[in-house]
Amino acid sequence: MLQIYIAFFKIFIYISLGLILNKTRVIDRRSEVAMSNVLLKAVLPFTILGASQVTFSYQMLRGIFGVAAFAACYCIIGLLLVYVCIKHARIDQDEKRIIHVLTVFSNTSFVGMPLMQELYGEQGLLLAAVFNLISNLFFYSAGAVIVSKKHFRVLDLISNPVSLVSIISIVLFAIPWRMPFFIQDTISLVGDMNVPLSMMIIGSMLSTISPKKLFSDIKAYCVVIVKMFLIPAVVMGFLFVIRGFVEALPVTLITLLIMSALPPNVTAVIFAEQYDTAPEFCTRTVALSMLVMLFSLLFWVGLAGKIFI
DSSP: OHHHHHHHHHHHHHHHHHHHHHHTTSSOHHHHHHHHHHIIIIIHHHHHHHHTTSOOOHHHHHHHHHHHHHHHHHHHHHHHHHHHHHTTOSSOHHHHHHHHHHHHOBOIIIIIHHHHHHHHHHHHHHHHHHHHHHHHHHIIIIIHHHHHOSOOOTHHHHTOHHHHHHHHHHHHHHSSOOOOHHHHHHHHHHHTTHHHHHHHHHHHHHTTSOHHHHTSOHHHHHHHHIIIIIHHHHHHHHHHHHTTTSOOOHHHHHHHHHHHHSOBOTHHHHHHHHHTSSHHHHHHHHHHHHHHHHHHHHHHHHHHHHHHO
């Protein structure tokens, strides 16, 4: 448990640093976008690639396939259930679209993978990368269509560096060959920027939100409660039942729970702004979820550690 508190203390410091740098105008909107691009197109791919070099085990390989299957079912069932629940709700149609996407898709890139890397090392990161890969497949297909009101484009999938490197990493893990140490070390040096950089970006984003608007939207509260408390509670119950029938590593079960308890996918904000689909509501909801994350994830990580380890 002490390790979890230490990890969250580090995350708190990184987020606070990002907030301070934005308030002191060291980071502005343009540099925030540039940092995000560096993270998603360079640092995160190197981090995932480094995770592929962990020691091979058949139990870990089963965990990879199990996470992939769970993530696919999670996205499909989530998309269908949320659609049914909000179909007849008397709210703005654009806000419905945003609620649909934010409730299903988690912030696996900026929060999920860095958190799993910090808590459970390369094994946790590799499993989180697999979940992220499957989630991205649905997000850039079904999610993009829902927000943009346009047709699905295969280019959005194949042009995503994180998804491509995730596939390569799974292959590299499965084969017996491992990279020479000096290459692994070089990749790790770049990948080590993942956690501090991603959390600094989140801190910078939080600093731009008006507290008055942030805490006055009831619909945003509903999305956050369902996404970060109700859904992980259901997943926790499911995992608690199936672990008696299916042999799985503790880190595999914890990965599934944490990935379902993350705040909504921050990329949805970019889509909402690009297609003018309730961008202010989307930004408020994501920002509120990031604040709640500081407490909710600590709760779920601690509970998962007690139950599954």
